[in-house]
Amino acid sequence: MTYDREMREEGLDSNAPGLTGDDDEANSGPAPSGYGQIPDEPVDVDVTAVDPSLADPEHVAEVVAPQREIRTAEGAPLMRMEHVTMKFGGLVALDDVSFDIKRGEILGLIGPNGAGKTTCFNTMTGVYRPTEGQVVFDGRVLGKLKRNEITRAGIARTFQNIRLFNEMTALENVAVGTDARHKTSVPGALFRTTRHRDEERDAIDRGMALLEFVGIGERATEKAKNLPYGDQRRLEIARALATEPKLLCLDEPAAGFNPAEKSALMDLIRKIRDDGYTVLLIEHDMRLVMGVTDRIVVLEFGRMIAEGLPDEIRDNEQVIAAYLGVPDDESA
Amino acid sequence: MSTPAAASGKPQARADQPKPAGGKEKIAIGDRFRLWWNSLSRPTQWAVGVPFIILLALLPVVRPPGISTVGTDFGGVMAQFGMIALIAIGLNVVVGQTGLLDLGYVGFYAVGAYTVGLLTSPDSPWNQTGDGGWLSAKWAWLAVLPIAVAITAISGLILGTPTLRLRGDYLAIVTLGFGEIVRLLADNLDTLTRGGQGLSQVAYPRLGESDTAMNGVFAAGYSNGGNINNGVWWFWLSLLLIVLVLLGVGNLERSRVGRSWVAIREDEDAAEIMGVPTFRFKLWAFVIGAGIGGLSGALYAGQVQFVVPTNFNVINSMLFLCAVVLGGQGNKLGVILGAFIVVYLPNYFLGRTEFLWWNINGNAIADYKYLFFGLALIVLMIFRPQGLIPVRQKLMTYGRQIWLAARGKRTKFDDNPAGSDKPGSTAAAEVSR
Numbered sequence: 006m007t008y009d010r011e012m013r014e015e016g017l018d019s020n021a022p023g024l025t026g027d028d029d030e031a032n033s034g035p036a037p038s039g040y041g042q043i044p045d046e047p048v049d050v051d052v053t054a055v056d057p058s059l060a061d062p063e064h065v066a067e068v069v070a071p072q073r074e075i076r077t078a079e080g081a082p083l084m085r086m087e088h089v090t091m092k093f094g095g096l097v098a099l100d101d102v103s104f105d106i107k108r109g110e111i112l113g114l115i116g117p118n119g120a121g122k123t124t125c126f127n128t129m130t131g132v133y134r135p136t137e138g139q140v141v142f143d144g145r146v147l148g149k150l151k152r153n154e155i156t157r158a159g160i161a162r163t164f165q166n167i168r169l170f171n172e173m174t175a176l177e178n179v180a181v182g183t184d185a186r187h188k189t190s191v192p193g194a195l196f197r198t199t200r201h202r203d204e205e206r207d208a209i210d211r212g213m214a215l216l217e218f219v220g221i222g223e224r225a226t227e228k229a230k231n232l233p234y235g236d237q238r239r240l241e242i243a244r245a246l247a248t249e250p251k252l253l254c255l256d257e258p259a260a261g262f263n264p265a266e267k268s269a270l271m272d273l274i275r276k277i278r279d280d281g282y283t284v285l286l287i288e289h290d291m292r293l294v295m296g297v298t299d300r301i302v303v304l305e306f307g308r309m310i311a312e313g314l315p316d317e318i319r320d321n322e323q324v325i326a327a328y329l330g331v332p333d334d335e336s337a
Numbered sequence: 338m339s340t341p342a343a344a345s346g347k348p349q350a351r352a353d354q355p356k357p358a359g360g361k362e363k364i365a366i367g368d369r370f371r372l373w374w375n376s377l378s379r380p381t382q383w384a385v386g387v388p389f390i391i392l393l394a395l396l397p398v399v400r401p402p403g404i405s406t407v408g409t410d411f412g413g414v415m416a417q418f419g420m421i422a423l424i425a426i427g428l429n430v431v432v433g434q435t436g437l438l439d440l441g442y443v444g445f446y447a448v449g450a451y452t453v454g455l456l457t458s459p460d461s462p463w464n465q466t467g468d469g470g471w472l473s474a475k476w477a478w479l480a481v482l483p484i485a486v487a488i489t490a491i492s493g494l495i496l497g498t499p500t501l502r503l504r505g506d507y508l509a510i511v512t513l514g515f516g517e518i519v520r521l522l523a524d525n526l527d528t529l530t531r532g533g534q535g536l537s538q539v540a541y542p543r544l545g546e547s548d549t550a551m552n553g554v555f556a557a558g559y560s561n562g563g564n565i566n567n568g569v570w571w572f573w574l575s576l577l578l579i580v581l582v583l584l585g586v587g588n589l590e591r592s593r594v595g596r597s598w599v600a601i602r603e604d605e606d607a608a609e610i611m612g613v614p615t616f617r618f619k620l621w622a623f624v625i626g627a628g629i630g631g632l633s634g635a636l637y638a639g640q641v642q643f644v645v646p647t648n649f650n651v652i653n654s655m656l657f658l659c660a661v662v663l664g665g666q667g668n669k670l671g672v673i674l675g676a677f678i679v680v681y682l683p684n685y686f687l688g689r690t691e692f693l694w695w696n697i698n699g700n701a702i703a704d705y706k707y708l709f710f711g712l713a714l715i716v717l718m719i720f721r722p723q724g725l726i727p728v729r730q731k732l733m734t735y736g737r738q739i740w741l742a743a744r745g746k747r748t749k750f751d752d753n754p755a756g757s758d759k760p761g762s763t764a765a766a767e768v769s770r
C-alpha cells in the first residue's frame with residue numbers, strides 16, 4: 006500500500022468544514038440568505054422533497070458507492086497498461102507505455118501539453134485501439150470489447166473538453182450514466198414492466214444522490230448547457246460515477262478553475278476515492294496533483310519518463326527538465 | 338465563465354450567476370404552452386387532452402365555415418392529416434429524438450401500403466382475399482394491418498443493420514437511395530405490382546354495412562347524407578391509432594430507451610462511452626419508426642383502395658421531414674401540429690378565390706406549396722430553429738416528481754426567505770467537500 010488511508014481520512018475530516026466556511030467567506034457575495042433573492046426560477050430542486058433520505062450525507066455516500074469492494078482488495082493492480090504504443094500515421098503519441106493502477110489509489114498522470122495523456126485515456130476506454138501492446142483491466146484484456154462494454158466492465162471517464170448531453174437536464178445526464186447498469190429495452194419500457202419501474206426509481210435515487218455528492222443537487226432539473234462551467238465539470242464527474250465504475254478517469258477536471266474551486270475539487274476527488282473508487286487523474290496544476298495523488302506517472306512525447314510517489318516526482322530531474330526545459334546536453 | 342461561486346459555495350453560485358439562458362427572457366408562445374401544460378396535474382392534463390381530441394374529431398363533422406376547405410372534401414383532408422401525423426410521429430423518433438437524418442422515410446410508407454395492396458388487391462398475384470386465400474374478405478384489412486407493420490419494421494431492420502454504422506451525411510444519402518429503390522421496385526416489378534398501373538380494389542375495414550351503405554362507412558363514396566363521409570371515418574380511425582402510438586412512444590421516451598436516443602442525438606461518442614449500446618438503440622429507433630410509417634401506409638392503402646408508385650415519390654419524404662422540423666423536432670405534439678400545417682394549408686387554399694380582403698388564385702398557391710414550405714423552413718431556421726412547439730420531452734418515468742419538487746421548493750422559499758436552514762443544502766455542502 007502506497008498511502009496511508011487513516012491520514013487521508015483525517016485530512017479530509019479536518020479540512021472539509023473549514024474549507025466550506027472559507028469558501029463561503031472568500032467569495033462571499035450575498036450570504037446564504039441570498040436564496041431569498043432568487044428571481045422566479047422554476048429549476049431549483051429541493052432534493053429532500055424528492056427523497057428525504059438525501060439530507061443525510063452518509064446515506065448519500067452509501068447510495069453513490071454501494072459495494073466498497075476495495076476494502077478487501079486494496080493495493081492489488083486493477084488496470085495494467087502493457088507496452089502500449091499508439092501511432093497516428095507517423096506520429097507516435099504513446100511509445101511503449103507500461104504502468105499499473107492499483108485498487109483504491111489515486112494515480113496522477115502528468116506531462117507537458119501533447120505528451121499523450123488524453124491519448125492514454127482513449128486507449129483505455131476503447132476510443133482508440135492500441136497499435137501495439139494491450140490494456141488489461143480487472144484481469145481482462147480489453148482488446149476486442151466495444152466501448153460501451155468497456156464502460157460496463159468498470160471504466161468511466163470525463164472529457165477534457167466537456168461533453169455533456171446539452172439538451173438534457175443534469176439529472177437526465179446522470180440517469181444515462183446509471184442506465185449503464187440497467188437492462189430495460191424496448192419491450193420492457195413499452196409495457197412498463199416492474200423491472201423498468203424499479204430501474205427508473207434507481208435512476209432517480211442514485212442520480213439525485215450523485216448530484217448531491219458532487220454538490221449540484223439543486224440544479225437537477227436544469228439543462229446541462231445552462232449550468233455554469235464549474236457545475237458542468239462536476240456533472241461530468243457525477244455522470245461518470247453513475248456508471249458504477251471501478252476506475253474513474255478524470256481528464257483535467259480542474260481546467261479553468263480558480264484556487265478555491267480547485268481545493269474543493271481536490272476534496273471531492275479524495276471523497277470519491279474514499280468511497281471505494283480507484284481514480285486516474287490527469288492534471289496540469291502541480292499543487293493539486295501533489296496534494297491529492299498517491300502515485301504519479303509522468304509522460305513526455307509519448308514516453309513514460311518517471312513513475313513514483315509525489316515527493317520523488319517533485320525532485321526527479323528528468324521531470325523538472327520536461328516541464329522547465331533544459332539545454333539539450335544536460336537533459337539527454 | 339467560471340466565477341468564484343461556480344464550483345464552491347452553491348448559494349453564491351445562484352445569486353451571482355445570471356442564468357446564461359432560459360429563465361427570464363422573452364417567452365415564445367410554444368414555450369408558454371409548455372410551461373402551462375407542465376404546470377397541470379396528470380388528471381387535469383387528461384381532462385384537457387380528451388375534450389381537445391374530441392373537439393378535433395368533431396371538426397370535420399361541424400365543418401366550421403372559414404376553417405373547412407372548399408376545393409376538396411374536408412373529411413378527406415383530415416384523414417390525410419391523420420396519416421401524415423402518424424408518419425410525423427414515426428419520423429420524429431428517428432430524426433427528432435435519435436438524430437438520424439432519414440431522407441427515405443417514404444420508402445417505409447410505401448412498403449406498408451404495398452404489403453396491404455399485394456395481399457388484398459385482386460390485381461396482385463399474391464392476393465389472399467379471393468378463392469383459396471387465407472383472408473376473409475370482411476376482415477382482410479384488419480388482418481393485414483399487423484402484417485404490414487411487421488414487414489415494414491423488418492425492412493427497417495434490414496436497411497438499418499448495414500447503414501446505421503454510417504453517420505450524418507452518409508446515412509442521409511443511403512436512406513435517400515432506399516426511398517428511391519422501393520419506388521423503382523414498385524414501378525418495375527410489373528408482374529407483381531403492375532407497375533405504373535397500380536393495384537386497385539385494396540381491402541378496407543368493412544364496418545357499419547347497411548342498406549344505405551352497402552360497403553360500410555370506410556368505403557369510398559360513403560356518406561351519411563350529412564357531413565360524415567368515409568374520410569371522416571378514416572380520420573377517426575387514424576386518431577385512435579395516433580393516441581395508441583403516442584402512448585407507446587411516450588412510454589419509450591420516458592425510459593432508458595428514450596434517454597439513450599436523446600443522448601445519441603446529443604453526442605453519440607459520449608453516449609457510447611457512458612455505456613449506451615448506441616448501435617442497438619439506433620436500430621430500435623429505425624425499426625420503430627419504420628413500423629409506424631408502415632402503419633400509416635397501410636391506412637393510406639385502405640383509404641384510397643389503390644396503390645401506385647407515383648404516390649411514393651421522394652419529394653414526399655421531404656414533406657414529412659418538413660412537418661417534423663416545422664412543428665418542433667423531438668416533440669410529439671409539435672410534429673403533429675407540423676403535419677397539420679403541411680396537409681391543411683395547401684388544401685385550404687385549393688379552390689379559394691379570396692383570402693381575407695384579397696382576391697387570390699388559391700390553386701396556384703396550393704401548387705407552389707413546396708416553395709412556400711421551403712421559405713417557411715428558412716424563416717423558421719432563422720427565427721426559431723427549434724420549431725414551433727419545442728415542448729421538451731420528459732426522459733424519466735418519474736421525472737415529473739422532480740419537477741413538482743422543484744415547484745414545491747419555491748413555495749417553501751417564499752415562506753422562509755432565509756433558506757439557510759435547508760437540510761438538503763447543508764448535506765450537499767458537507768458531502769461535496
Ligand SMILES: Nc1ncnc2c1ncn2[C@@H]1O[C@H](COP(=O)(O)OP(=O)(O)OP(=O)(O)O)[C@@H](O)[C@H]1O
Nearest residue numbers: 093096098116117118119120121122123124125165
Ligand atoms: N486522433 C488523433 N490523430 C492524430 N494525432 C493525434 C490524435 N489524437 C492525439 N494526437 C496527437 O497525439 C499527441 C498527444 O496528444 P494528447 O491529446 O494525448 O496530449 P495531452 O497530453 O492530452 O495534451 P494536453 O495537455 O494538451 O491535453 C499530440 O501530438 C496530438 O496532436
Ligand SMILES: [Mg+2]
Nearest residue numbers: 122123124165
Ligand atoms: Mg489532453
